[in-house]
Amino acid sequence: MANLLRRLPKSIPVVFVAFVPHNPHSMIDTHCHLTFPQLSSRLDEVLAAARADGVDRMITVGTTPNDAVNARAIAEAHDNVYFTVGVHPHYSANLDNSELPRIGEIAGHEKCVAFGEMGVDYHYDDPPRDVQHRWFNAQLEVVRYTNLKKPIIIHCRKAVDDTLAIIRGSGLPGERFVFHCMTEGPDECRKVLDLGAMISFTGIVTYKNAPEVRESAKLVPLDRVMIETDSPYLSPEPHRKVRPNEPRYVTATARFLAELYGESAGAFVERVDANAERFFHLPT
Numbered sequence: 001m002a003n004l005l006r007r008l009p010k011s012i013p014v015v016f017v018a019f020v021p022h023n024p025h026s027m028i029d030t031h032c033h034l035t036f037p038q039l040s041s042r043l044d045e046v047l048a049a050a051r052a053d054g055v056d057r058m059i060t061v062g063t064t065p066n067d068a069v070n071a072r073a074i075a076e077a078h079d080n081v082y083f084t085v086g087v088h089p090h091y092s093a094n095l096d097n098s099e100l101p102r103i104g105e106i107a108g109h110e111k112c113v114a115f116g117e118m119g120v121d122y123h124y125d126d127p128p129r130d131v132q133h134r135w136f137n138a139q140l141e142v143v144r145y146t147n148l149k150k151p152i153i154i155h156c157r158k159a160v161d162d163t164l165a166i167i168r169g170s171g172l173p174g175e176r177f178v179f180h181c182m183t184e185g186p187d188e189c190r191k192v193l194d195l196g197a198m199i200s201f202t203g204i205v206t207y208k209n210a211p212e213v214r215e216s217a218k219l220v221p222l223d224r225v226m227i228e229t230d231s232p233y234l235s236p237e238p239h240r241k242v243r244p245n246e247p248r249y250v251t252a253t254a255r256f257l258a259e260l261y262g263e264s265a266g267a268f269v270e271r272v273d274a275n276a277e278r279f280f281h282l283p284t
C-alpha cells in the first residue's frame with residue numbers, strides 16, 4: 001500500500017471506503033448454503049473471511065433432509081452457525097414420503113432455527129406444479145404436527161398467489177414466515193406484507209436491473225426486513241462479478257439498504273440483527 005500511495009500524484013484524493021458496522025461482531029447472514037461445494041470445499045477460509053468482515057453469525061439453510069444433515073454437522077462444529085431443515089421445491093422431484101418424518105426429527109435439534117426452505121417456484125416450473133404443491137403442503141403439515149414453534153423460510157418465485165393460498169390453507173400464522181430472496185415488485189410484495197410475513201433481501205436489491213425490488217424494499221416496515229446472501233449465489237454489488245458469493249458480502253447489501261432507508265449503516269445493521277434474533281429466536 002505504501003508503494004501504491006507513493007506512485008499516486010499528490011493532487012488525486014485517496015478515498016478509503018470501508019464498511020464498519022456498529023458492532024463489528026454482530027452482523028448476521030440469515031440465509032446461506034455452506035453445504036454447497038463452492039463453500040464447503042473451503043469452509044474454514046469462508047468462515048474466517050466472514051468473521052474478519054464483521055459477519056460472525058450465519059444460518060445455513062437446508063434444501064433436502066440429507067443436505068440439512070450436512071448443515072447440522074457444520075452447525076455442531078461452529079458456535080456461530082445455525083441451520084434449518086426443509087425441501088426446496090427444485091429438489092422435491094426425487095424424494096419419497098419417508099423424508100417427511102426426517103424433517104420433523106432434524107427440526108428438533110437445538111441449533112435448528114427454522115423449517116425450510118420450502119415453497120413454490122414457477123420460474124423453471126420444475127418439478128411440475130402439483131409435485132411442488134404436494135411437498136409444500138406436506139411440510140407445512142409437519143410443521144403443525146411437530147408443534148416446535150420454529151419459523152418457516154419460504155422460497156417463492158413468480159408464484160406469490162399460489163404460495164399465499166397454500167400458507168393460508170395451513171392455518172399457520174403469517175408472522176411465522178419469511179419470504180426469502182424477495183424478487184417481486186411492489187404489487188406482489190404488498191400481498192406478502194398483508195400476510196404478516198417478514199421479507200428478506202439478497203444482493204439482487206443492489207442490481208441495476210432490479211428497480212422493482214428496490215420499490216418493494218421501500219414498502220417493507222423496518223421491523224420486518226432481514227438480509228441474507230443466499231450464497232454461493234447472487235453476489236451483491238460492488239462484488240457482483242465475484243464467484244462464489246460468500247456470507248462476508250452480506251455487509252454490502254446491508255450498506256446498500258441502509259442508504260435506501262436513509263439510516264446509518266450501524267443503526268441499520270443493529271436493526272436487522274434484532275429482527276433476525278427475534279424471528280429465529282437466536283441467543284443474543
Ligand SMILES: [Zn+2]
Binds near residue numbers: 031033061117230
Ligand atoms: Zn436458498
